[in-house]
Amino acid sequence: MNPELIKLVEEWKGKDGNLIMILHEIQNHHGYVPRELSLELSKMLDIPLARIYEVITFYNFFKLSPPGKHLIRICMGTACYLRGASLILEEMKNILGVQEGQTTKDGLFYLDVVRCLGCCGLAPVLMIDNKVYGKVKKSEIADILSKYIKEE
Amino acid sequence: MKESKLSVKIDGKSYQVEPGLAILDACRNVGIDIPTLCYLKGLSKEAACSICLVEVTGAKALMRSCVTPINNGMEIYTNTERVRNARRINLELLLAGHPKECLSCDRSETCELRKIAFDMGIREVRFPKTSKTEFPIDKTSVSIIRDPNKCILCGRCVSVCSSIQSVQAIDFSGRGKASKVTTFFDQGLASSVCVNCGQCLLVCPTGALTEQNETEEVWKALFDPDKFVVVEVAPAVRAAIGEEFAMPAGSLVTAKLAQALRKLGFSKVFDTQFSADLTIMEEGYELISRIKNKGVLPMITSCSPGWIKFAEHFFPGILPHISTCKSPQQMFGAIAKTYYAKKYNIDPRKIIVVSIMPCTAKKFEAKRPEMKDAFKYWQKDLNLKKEDEFYDVDYVLTTREAARMIREAGINFSNLNGEDFDEPLGISTGAAVIFGATGGVMEAAIRTVHEVLTGKELEKLEFNALRGLDGIKVCEVDIQGLKLKVAVANGLSNARKLLKDVGDNKSPYAFIEIMTCPGGCLGGGGQPFSADGEAKPKRMETIYQEDRNKPLRKSHQNPAVNALYKEFLDKPLGEKSHHLLHTHYSRRQEPL
Numbered sequence: 253m254n255p256e257l258i259k260l261v262e263e264w265k266g267k268d269g270n271l272i273m274i275l276h277e278i279q280n281h282h283g284y285v286p287r288e289l290s291l292e293l294s295k296m297l298d299i300p301l302a303r304i305y306e307v308i309t310f311y312n313f314f315k316l317s318p319p320g321k322h323l324i325r326i327c328m329g330t331a332c333y334l335r336g337a338s339l340i341l342e343e344m345k346n347i348l349g350v351q352e353g354q355t356t357k358d359g360l361f362y363l364d365v366v367r368c369l370g371c372c373g374l375a376p377v378l379m380i381d382n383k384v385y386g387k388v389k390k391s392e393i394a395d396i397l398s399k400y401i402k403e404e
Numbered sequence: 405m406k407e408s409k410l411s412v413k414i415d416g417k418s419y420q421v422e423p424g425l426a427i428l429d430a431c432r433n434v435g436i437d438i439p440t441l442c443y444l445k446g447l448s449k450e451a452a453c454s455i456c457l458v459e460v461t462g463a464k465a466l467m468r469s470c471v472t473p474i475n476n477g478m479e480i481y482t483n484t485e486r487v488r489n490a491r492r493i494n495l496e497l498l499l500a501g502h503p504k505e506c507l508s509c510d511r512s513e514t515c516e517l518r519k520i521a522f523d524m525g526i527r528e529v530r531f532p533k534t535s536k537t538e539f540p541i542d543k544t545s546v547s548i549i550r551d552p553n554k555c556i557l558c559g560r561c562v563s564v565c566s567s568i569q570s571v572q573a574i575d576f577s578g579r580g581k582a583s584k585v586t587t588f589f590d591q592g593l594a595s596s597v598c599v600n601c602g603q604c605l606l607v608c609p610t611g612a613l614t615e616q617n618e619t620e621e622v623w624k625a626l627f628d629p630d631k632f633v634v635v636e637v638a639p640a641v642r643a644a645i646g647e648e649f650a651m652p653a654g655s656l657v658t659a660k661l662a663q664a665l666r667k668l669g670f671s672k673v674f675d676t677q678f679s680a681d682l683t684i685m686e687e688g689y690e691l692i693s694r695i696k697n698k699g700v701l702p703m704i705t706s707c708s709p710g711w712i713k714f715a716e717h718f719f720p721g722i723l724p725h726i727s728t729c730k731s732p733q734q735m736f737g738a739i740a741k742t743y744y745a746k747k748y749n750i751d752p753r754k755i756i757v758v759s760i761m762p763c764t765a766k767k768f769e770a771k772r773p774e775m776k777d778a779f780k781y782w783q784k785d786l787n788l789k790k791e792d793e794f795y796d797v798d799y800v801l802t803t804r805e806a807a808r809m810i811r812e813a814g815i816n817f818s819n820l821n822g823e824d825f826d827e828p829l830g831i832s833t834g835a836a837v838i839f840g841a842t843g844g845v846m847e848a849a850i851r852t853v854h855e856v857l858t859g860k861e862l863e864k865l866e867f868n869a870l871r872g873l874d875g876i877k878v879c880e881v882d883i884q885g886l887k888l889k890v891a892v893a894n895g896l897s898n899a900r901k902l903l904k905d906v907g908d909n910k911s912p913y914a915f916i917e918i919m920t921c922p923g924g925c926l927g928g929g930g931q932p933f934s935a936d937g938e939a940k941p942k943r944m945e946t947i948y949q950e951d952r953n954k955p956l957r958k959s960h961q962n963p964a965v966n967a968l969y970k971e972f973l974d975k976p977l978g979e980k981s982h983h984l985l986h987t988h989y990s991r992r993q994e995p996l
Contacts, residue, residue: 287589291995300572301588301994302596309577316589 257281257289261296271299271307275314284315320355320362322400324380329368331375336390340376341365343393360400410476415483427469427480428456436482439491439520441498441609442558443470447567450559454494455520458482466490495521498556500531502610509554509611514933516609517556539584544592546616546771547600547764552584555612561585561604568922570897571714573598585612588995595995597717599896601710601920602764602802602929615764615930618799619809625756625799626669633756634672634744635665636736636829639680640762640840640925641803643946647932647939648807649817654942656950659822662830664810665760666823675825676759677832679736680839680848682968683707684959686985687729687845688852689976691915695886700724702891702906702913705845707731709769710920712989714896715903720991722906725916728986732839733759733766734775736829737796738984741778743972744829752782753792758799760806762840762928765920770797777984802930831964834865834957837950842894842924843870843877844947846917850881850890851958858884865957871948873923873940876901878913890915895922 260277264270274293278285285308294301308314326332326341341352344363348356352365369377374386385396409420414431421430428438429445441453449471457466461479466487469480481487499521506512539552557576562585566572573596577586587596605613625633646655665673691703706712706727715726730738737757745752759766769775778796782788801809810817824830835851838844847867854862869879870890875898881888891913893899899918905911921927926943936942951957959965973980 290588300566300575300597302572302575302586305586305588306575306577309582310579 254281261293265297270297271304272311275304275307279314283319284317286318287316315353317355318359321360322381323362323364325364325366325369325378326352327367327369327375327377327379328365329372329375331372332368332377335375337376339390340378340388340393343390344378347394347397360404361397410474410478412474412477413479415481421474423474425474427458427460427467427472427474427478430474431458431469431480431482438469438482439524440470441516441520441556442560444560444563444607447560447563450563452558453498453556455491457487457490457494459484459487492524492526495524495526496529496531499526499529500533502556503553505554505611510614510617511608511611511933515611537581540590542587542592543616544594545598545600545768546594547767548593548598548602548605549614549616550585550593551612551614552586553612554610555585556610557583557585558609559585560607560609561613564603564607565598568603568895568897569599569601569714569920570900571597571599571601574604591995597994599710599713599717599920600765600768600929601896603921605764605929606931606933615802615805616767617805618767618801619805619812622758622799622801622809625758630754631756632671632750632754633669633758634674634740634829635670635758635760636674636676636679636733636740637661637665637760638676638733638762638766638840638925639837639844639947640928640931640943641760641806642950643840643926643943644762644931644934644939645803645807646818647934647936648804649810651818652942653934653936653939654946656946657817658950659824660817660820662825663820663823664815664817665806667815668809668813670758672826672829674736674740674829675832675836676732676736676761677836677839678829678962678964679732679739680836681833681959681962681965682735682739682985683729683732684835684845684848684852685965685969685976686735686981687727688849688856688959690727690729691849691853692856693977695914702911702916703727704906704915705917706987707839707845708765708918708920708925709763710765711896711899711918713765713768713992714899714920716989716992717994718900719903719907722903723989723991725906726989728988730775730985730987731766731769732836733761733800734769734796734987735985737770737775737798738777738781739968740829741794741796742781742984743968745778747971752778753786753788753794756798757796758801759797760801760803762803762925762931763800763921764802764929766930767800770795770800774987781984803928804930804932807932828964828967831962832954833959833962834951834954835959836962837947837954840925840947841871841944842873842919842922843867843892843917844924845919846870846890846892846915848959849915850888852960854881854883855958855960857886862958871944873944875922888915889913890917892917892919894919894924894927896920 290304328337350363355362378385410423419434438456440456442450451468451471456469458469459481460467542550574585625631642658642661646657662673704726740757741752741755775796779794835848847870877892893902923940927940
């Protein structure tokens with residue numbers, strides 16, 4: 253555990269809501285909450301592991317596994333949904349071999365589902381990192397992904 | 405000053421009720437039952453099931469009666485069309501997501517969900533099952549199986565595990581349709597701090613929590629002509645198993661139980677009470693030795709395997725305080741496969757020891773890797789190899805599992821005349837019976853320690869300060885000037901209160917008894933699901949009644965135990981005892 257985190261834990265020890273505050277810091281720093289840090293937190297704060305796991309799994313903000321190099325966000329908002337976003341999501345899951353909220357084995361992609369990216373005119377929409385792909389067809393998914401794979 | 409009673413109207417009738425109650429309890433107190441699947445008096449206030457809705461005049465929405473305090477002048481309706489419709493919709497929603505496996509479910513007969521659905525007249529569920537999520541079943545524990553698919557998320561198990569036991573192995577996880585009760589990282593109970601006490605299982609309204617069923621293995625052994633299958637029965641079982649056969653709570657069925665087990669086909673029907681007397685000899689002498697030789701005090705009892713695992717996880721620093729004596733279950737196994745096998749010339753490899761326990765943690769205890777002392781004893785003489793290895797106790801059945809076997813065999817339990825246990829391992833004294841109630845091990849130990857130290861007979865055998873259902877009981881015993889302060893705790897959150905002082909070397913006590921379950925073994929996680937809320941005090945009274953009825957009431961008077969020392973063990977704490985009857989403990993970490 254890094255010294256900054258230890259300082260934070262000391263600061264928040266015994267205060268209400270301390271677990272969430274500390275988990276936030278860990279999530280921001282690591283991009284997820286590593287299992288080993290949960291184990292350490294449990295000892296330092298005297299909070300049962302099952303309770304820590306409850307908090308991590310309740311809030312979407314906290315992740316249990318390391319983020320992928322590229323973040324894929326598929327919009328399932330109303331407009332995108334009506335224009336077939338679920339087909340896009342299924343295709344994505346098939347190609348990547350992961351479920352939403354998971355990172356591919358090679359660590360390259362993290363698949364997330366979001367509600368409305370604010371460009372409904374382009375539905376169905378997906379984003380990879382900061383790039384938006386609009387009016388996406390199921391048949392284009394493999395092509396789109398291959399660009400990122402080739403970069404490696 | 406005592407607060408005055410509140411005037412309320414329930415279903416149009418005026419009542420005076422105690423202040424500070426939830427509407428649900430106030431209604432129940434005046435004889436109006438309100439159905440609930442999550443509420444447990446004094447414990448669980450999750451307000452999760454939404455079945456206990458009532459209408460309160462002036463309130464916009466229907467109120468959950470389990471969490472709404474009753475106020476003066478309140479007008480409550482428990483059976484209106486609105487209440488009925490809302491309760492039924494909520495119940496149907498729960499049923500829609502629930503597996504329809506009632507015919508083969510372990511809790512079929514005792515399921516609260518099924519019973520409430522039946523009582524509320526639900527004959528059709530309007531909602532189809534939409535969620536296809538199948539959660540994996542957690543079978544990692546040797547004691548308890550968790551099936552999240554049957555869970556209705558009432559939260560009772562989480563409450564019991566944290567408030568009563570202060571273990572907190574399980575909690576909710578996820579949200580929405582992914583919600584479930586689980587352990588850290590879904591690793592399973594075996595990798596968690598779970599102490600296997602089974603209190604969660606006792607409060608579970610459905611079949612989501614059940615014991616690991618070992619009846620199949622026991623049947624197989626019973627039908628195997630090559631095996632010599634002996635059974636040992638724990639004290640608390642005889643005070644409760646009658647409830648499984650529609651007898652009232654507190655029915656004493658010792659003789660019926662012995663007969664039923666013989667009918668099942670056990671070669672010998674023995675008694676864990678025999679080895680409870682043996683435990684008192686070893687533990688009593690251990691206490692005397694610790695006092696005389698300025699050993700580690702207070703000494704803490706070691707009979708309750710949930711408590712042992714709890715200490716190994718949460719209080720590793722105090723392990724030297726715990727008596728090195730094995731529990732009666734384990735002492736029995738070790739003696740049956742050595743002394744008994746020798747005396748009656750039976751190949752120990754052919755002996756199968758089945759124990760019937762009020763406990764789920766005993767299943768874990770029997771499978772602790774160190775519990776193979778009979779094997780070690782014979783290893784050289786019989787030239788045993790690694791693959792011949794056997795446990796001291798082969799199978800552990802809960803009270804409920806034993807009852808199932810008796811039913812399956814078509815034995816009309818309540819009409820049996822009754823028979824005695826077999827000799828010699830079925831002989832016991834009253835001191836052994838009371839092991840089944842919190843405070844009993846302490847009382848039994850004092851009866852023996854007092855007489856060994858003074859050489860005089862005790863005038864009064866009953867130590868009333870150590871009896872009853874209080875969480876912590878203390879008492880000072882005067883043994884010819886030697887003042888012995890003792891304490892008894894039941895329920896691990898109560899134990900925790902005494903243990904802090906032990907860890908800080910500030911404990912005023914010389915001897916502490918700890919039982920994992922509230923009430924002691926009579927309230928164990930392997931006991932019948934009782935419809936009688938007052939079952940525990942009744943079982944307790946039965947246990948003390950059995951003690952009073954016994955001709956011998958002190959462990960050191962047990963003739964079979966004395967013969968065992970004379971013929972085999974030599975003396976308490978002797979060389980053979982050390983190998984067969986004593987054990988050690990070690991620090992555990994979570995996750996394992």
